[in-house]
Amino acid sequence: MLQLKPTITEFLRCAVGDGRDASFWYDSWTEFGQLITFLGETGPRQLRLANDAHVLDASRDGNWALPAARSENSQALLVALTETPAPNDCNGRDSYFWRNAAGDYRPTFSSKETWEQLRLHSPVVPWADVVWFKQNVPRFSFIIWLALLNRLPTRDRLRGWGMSVPTACVLCSNGTETHDHLFFTCPFSSELWGFFAAKLFPSPPTALLASSAWILTHSQPHTVKATAIVKLLFQTVVYHLWKERNARIFSASQSSAVTLRRSVDRTI
Structure with a gap:
């Protein structure tokens, strides 16, 4: 046959x-x-x-x-x-x-x-539910998706592509700007994330992948609203940190930690 x-x-x-x-x-x-x-x-x-x-x-x-x-x-x-x-x-x-x-x-x-x-089906990544969920904001989900994949054009990646750019993090002026540093090893970003996350669940981690796993461990049926809020918070903080990072590089404008905290609060 x-x-x-x-x-x-x-x-x-x-x-x-x-x-x-x-x-x-x-x-x-x-x-x-x-x-x-x-x-x-x-x-x-x-x-x-x-x-x-x-x-x-x-x-x-x-x-x-x-x-x-x-x-x-x-x-x-x-x-x-x-x-x-x-x-x-x-x-x-x-x-x-x-x-x-x-x-x-x-x-x-x-x-x-x-x-x-x-399409070719790939295995579902463990953090998928943190990125794509019913209440997500598309532009926030897009940035967190790139961040979790290590695909944002951070300075270490730009230098890897052969571009001549500074290495220092513009948020804290200490350490090399990488995904791990920006989210949330950097003192500036760590303070912002910790300020909000600790109000919802105890002992939030200060690393991107660890934070996504931490959120999922608190995803219980009786805490659906709280889980949605912490997912939105996670995405909002990452989005605003990336936006602030770009503003400092391309617009020479700078927001204080308090101002950025207010922006996140208003968005949530």
């Missing part, structure tokens, strides 16, 4: 009715998918059907009308067509069906289900 590699065309199938709409070569209307792929570039010449032919063009008087096979694949197609009814006006128009997540073909299209089948 012939084994075919999965292609994007397998997500869309055509059920032939009168054969007037379905493309003979480019629609997936047989078990072989796109026939132009199955038979190759010489297919139209082998079957004496133009590239723009419709399925109806391969029939005559209600029967299939194709020349003798000239290759193994064309022979397989002719055999398959012996069990496939030829186009007929009584069958109505050709219909198209999309494959859903269960592998069934339905007349409705879902971009979500199609994308879930196309």
